[in-house]
Amino acid sequence: MTTPPYRADIVGSFLRPAALKDARARHLEGVLDDEGLRKVEDAAIADLVQKEADAGLAVATDGEFRRSWWHFDFFGYLGGVDIVELDHGIQFQGVQTKSRGVGISGPIRFDPRHPFVDHFRSVAELAARTGATPKFTIPSPTVLDFRLEPGHIGGAYDGRDAIVDDLVQAYRDAIAAFYDAGARYLQLDDTAWAYLCSQVELDKAAARGIEVDGIAERYADILNRVLAGKPDDLTVTTHVCRGNFRSTWISSGGYEPVAEQLLDVVQYDGYFLEYDSDRAGGFEPLRFLPKGDKRVVLGLVTSKSGQLENPDDIKRRIDEAAAFAPLEQLALSPQCGFASTEEGNTLTEDEQWAKVRSVVRIAEDVWG
Secondary structure, eight states: OOSSSOSBOOOSBOOOOHHHHHHHHHHHHTSSOHHHHHHHHHHHHHHHHHHHHHTTOSEEOOBTTTOSBSSHHHHTTSEEEEEEEOSSOOBOSSOBOOSEEEEEEEEEEOOTTOHHHHHHHHHHHHHHHHTOEEOEEEEOHHHHHHHOOGGGBOTTOSSGGGGHHHHHHHHHHHHHHHHHTTOOEEEEEESHHHHTTOHHHHHHHHHTTOOOTTHHHHHHHHHHHHHTTOOTTOEEEEEEOSOOBTTBOOOOOOSTTTHIIIIIISOOSEEEEEOSSGGGOOSGGGGGSOSSSOEEEEEEEOSSOOOOOOHHHHHHHHHHHTTTSOGGGEEEEESSOSOSBTTOOSSOHHHHHHHHHHHHHHHHHHHO
């Protein structure tokens, strides 16, 4: 596969090395300045990109090493968007995150000086040395919409629907900025679609004042407006996540309720779908993947534990998926990143890399 997503691919984040965790803690305490932290981040990312190449990957990411959260760090630098303190965190199974949320205080805008653009340039320079394709991840606009509570919509807007035009334009501007910086492989990480597969999470959303009837169609429209007119040589994929914090999760439910809108209607180039547990349901929803260039990357190797999967079991499951979507439109990856927040999942770095190498070997066996 010469264009992304690749037969063996990754979602994006990796466990933070001990030196990086220590530097971030000292920076938070005020002991280490911004420049000192940047040097540690630079060294850790350079090491990571080389390890990605050594593992046999054709893609390179920065592991999200410059972030605390997979989504709030990006949202917090959008014009008009604030990271606010809540009286609760995001509830996972048996554990809750820090009490953070998003609020709107003014018109939503993308500033071309957003630090993530420089973060991309940094990993792109490193990827050029190994010959890998630099991949960069940002949260999807649907995540902001789904997480936004009615009491935190202010500024220039009267309600949730009023933010859509500016949100769409902000993301179109973001994609253009990354493209101008040299990006040809972007991924919009998304938890919202997974929540739409869960009646429990839909009920919670309705209780927060979100209109859930027709929400899949609404999100498909938002995303297609964002993707409209993107350059032909830019690959934009999405990762649909059921929650990934300290190896725990949030939602359960197969893709059937959203599969037609997500796989057929939304004009992504590829979909990283979690399939590492029975919480994701069966492969039947893959029948909605249209014949052609779109690809589904099967997340069959879990990032939530260090136990290494039996390659024969993974190959069998790929065969099962191929009964519903053409094998040539399928690929393989871990089910999620290894550290969606800086805390990371409960496995070791050695176990993490063993899983990545296994993904590469299995993909070589299946697709050659």
